Amino acid sequence: MKKLNIPLSRHTKTTRPLRQVVWLLGGSALVLVFVTWRIGEVWFSRDQILEAAPEGTILAVNLKLTGTSLPIVKNFLEGVPLLSNRSLDFQDIASLTHGELAFFLTSTGEKAVGIRANRAELPQELLTSLAITVQEVTPDILLLSQTLLPISGMNSSTHAPFFPSLTSDWLGRIDLPVDHLSGSILASNGQLEMIFPSQKKQTVKKDLLSQTLLALSGHGSELSPPLGEGTDAFEQIFGQEWEIVVAQDELGSPALLVKAPQADTTQEDLLGLLQLMGAYLSPTLKETELKDGTSLKEILVDPSFQTVEQVQLGQIEAFRVVASHHSIYGAFFDHQVIFSTSEDLITKLSETSLESACHGNVLDIEPGPILKQMNRQVYSPTLFLMTKIFSQFSEISIEMNRYSSTAHFCST
Numbered sequence: 001m002k003k004l005n006i007p008l009s010r011h012t013k014t015t016r017p018l019r020q021v022v023w024l025l026g027g028s029a030l031v032l033v034f035v036t037w038r039i040g041e042v043w044f045s046r047d048q049i050l051e052a053a054p055e056g057t058i059l060a061v062n063l064k065l066t067g068t069s070l071p072i073v074k075n076f077l078e079g080v081p082l083l084s085n086r087s088l089d090f091q092d093i094a095s096l097t098h099g100e101l102a103f104f105l106t107s108t109g110e111k112a113v114g115i116r117a118n119r120a121e122l123p124q125e126l127l128t129s130l131a132i133t134v135q136e137v138t139p140d141i142l143l144l145s146q147t148l149l150p151i152s153g154m155n156s157s158t159h160a161p162f163f164p165s166l167t168s169d170w171l172g173r174i175d176l177p178v179d180h181l182s183g184s185i186l187a188s189n190g191q192l193e194m195i196f197p198s199q200k201k202q203t204v205k206k207d208l209l210s211q212t213l214l215a216l217s218g219h220g221s222e223l224s225p226p227l228g229e230g231t232d233a234f235e236q237i238f239g240q241e242w243e244i245v246v247a248q249d250e251l252g253s254p255a256l257l258v259k260a261p262q263a264d265t266t267q268e269d270l271l272g273l274l275q276l277m278g279a280y281l282s283p284t285l286k287e288t289e290l291k292d293g294t295s296l297k298e299i300l301v302d303p304s305f306q307t308v309e310q311v312q313l314g315q316i317e318a319f320r321v322v323a324s325h326h327s328i329y330g331a332f333f334d335h336q337v338i339f340s341t342s343e344d345l346i347t348k349l350s351e352t353s354l355e356s357a358c359h360g361n362v363l364d365i366e367p368g369p370i371l372k373q374m375n376r377q378v379y380s381p382t383l384f385l386m387t388k389i390f391s392q393f394s395e396i397s398i399e400m401n402r403y404s405s406t407a408h409f410c411s412t
Contacts, residue, residue: 049102050156050175052114052137054149059105061185062156063172065094072187073171080388084111084146084381086130093144096122100172107178109382112145158182168193191358192393192409198400243362247345248369255342257349265337271319273339274330275303278321281328282306314347358410360397367396 053060063073077090082103093101097115104112119136127134127144135143137151158173168188175182183196242260249255284300311320311329316338318331329346331338340346358364367390374383390396392411399406 049100049114049116049141051151051153052102052112052135052141052143053104053152053154054106054110054112054143054145055152056106056108057104057152057154058107058176058178060102060154060156060175060177061172062100062102062175063185064100064170065097066099068169069171069187070094072169076192076392077389080385082111082113083132083144084109086132086146088130088132088144098140105382106149109380110145110147110149111381111385112143112149114141114143116140117142156182158184190411194407194409196405196407198403198405243360243364245345246363246365246370247348248366249342250344252369252372254366254369254373255340255345257338257340257342257345259336259338259349262332262335262337265332267332270330270332270337271308272303274308274319274321274328275306276301277328277339278306278308278323279303281321281326282323311343313343314350316346316350318343318346358395358397358408359406360399360408362400363398365396367391367393 049062050060063069065073074091074094079089081087081089082093093113093115097117100116102114104114106112114137118140119134119142122134122142131146133145133148135145135148135151137143137153143149143151154175154177156173156175158175168186171185171187173182174185174194181196183194186193186195242258245257245259246254247257279301284302284305286298286300288296288298290296306321306323308319308321311318313329313331316331316333318329318338320330320343321328327341327343329338329340329343331346333346333350338346338349371387371391375387390409393409395408395410397408397410399408
């Protein structure tokens with residue numbers, strides 16, 4: 001007698017291939033939907049609106065306005081006037097455009113805004129009463145400005161990422177045509193980030209190091225020293241791993257501190273660089289009378305004339321050079337070498353380590369005291385715009401990695 005082979009389960013060899021095909025088709029459909037969605041996102045994130053860029057544009061910010069990004073951008077730009085000598089702010093202009101706008105700043109200080117809209121849709125009476133000029137670039141791209149501006153247009157090398165981030169929202173792009181820089185603007189956990197490719201990382205860091213030496217040596221005094229010797233000495237001590245902190249001192253003024261791993265730096269190295277910076281602060285003027293009756297004046301920078309004194313700042317034993325009413329401090333602390341224009345910052349370093357909460361590894365700035373000092377010295381519409389935008393952040397930091405540089409704008 002033969003046994004009957006009657007299948008009592010659906011899990012048989014004949015049904016498994018069918019179920020695999022169904023899963024494969026379903027997965028393929030999901031991938032196709034995702035790819036179509038992202039291609040659409042990238043397509044509609046093109047830089048077409050930058051065709052409205054006026055001639056001489058030095059800054060262009062292109063913002064994409066979606067249900068997610070609109071409240072974020074509104075929070076950062078609320079009350080910020082976007083046109084020269086006009087009261088229209090972001091909220092006013094956002095109501096006129098469809099999905100995006102572009103802010104332009106020219107080399108002459110003119111501010112203009114490109115919007116995606118049809119001229120017939122605009123409130124002409126309102127714009128006329130505010131003396132706002134409307135220029136049609138294409139049927140659906142308009143430029144709003146105080147006066148008629150020559151339009152040259154521009155392109156951007158930055159595009160929306162194909163794969164969306166789970167931790168940040170892509171808000172748009174920022175372009176600095178003169179510096180050939182283009183990057184993305186993102187928002188993450190209430191912070192703003194601007195990410196640029198690090199194509200010239202070492203050049204940027206060396207320029208920043210030179211400017212830091214100049215700032216330490218008198219905050220940009222009338223003497224403009226050849227910084228080669230000073231920068232070389234700085235690089236010998238700091239190498240490539242250093243961080244600059246610009247913060248408020250006990251008097252409410254901006255102060256500078258530079259720190260780096262101590263490595264092989266000796267006390268002799270530290271004292272030598274202190275004397276060099278002190279010499280830049282107080283150069284010697286030598287006058288020589290020539291045979292024809294004229295005189296030759298030479299500015300001499302001689303570090304050997306500088307006296308270094310030892311001071312105790314909190315837990316740190318520091319060295320100080322005083323010249324031309326300025327003091328520069330140098331010290332070793334916690335396996336780091338430190339230079340600063342403020343004894344208060346060095347004292348804080350010994351108490352709190354001045355650790356950045358804004359993820360910077362090259363530069364950390366408290367914008368408040370810097371903006372306050374700049375506004376005391378000069379007024380300009382561009383400075384007013386910078387103050388309105390940056391004063392809401394408690395810290396701005398720069399993080400430089402191998403492939404990108406990120407500017408973090410943080411609020412605490």
